[in-house]
Amino acid sequence: MSADIVSPEHRSKIMSKIRGKNTKPEMVVRSLCHEMGFRFRLYRRDLPGAPDLVFPKHGLCMFVHGCFWHRHPECKYAYMPKSRVDFWQNKLAKNVERDLKTQQALINMGWRVVTIWECHTKNRDLLRLEIQNAFTRDA
Structure with a gap:
């Protein structure tokens, strides 16, 4: 296992700059x-996981996930960091587990759920096609 090239304090400062919204x-x-004419609400805290975009008219919740933090398959x-592997495996696995629980809770409430990945x-x-498909799928 290779050591981190910055101090834990500096790494903490770097990581604190990573935003969760906007x-x-x-x-x-x-x-x-x-631009496509779809109107939405942001971060509805009354819904599980406070989805990034909520389209009430369409019964659709959309999450925009970072590929690293939410483990976009393939x-x-x-990637997996080379230092503190056990820490990262645990942390990232919990993110994926939480995402699945959130998705299922929203589905159980009657919402359709779509995830847009950062790389997309x-x-x-x-991306335009993916968004259009989100509104025509199971509509």
């Missing part, structure tokens, strides 16, 4: 949804 991928998705951005926000044309 991230660049979220902003891309929100902009495109608005994605190059979902890099190609606007494919």
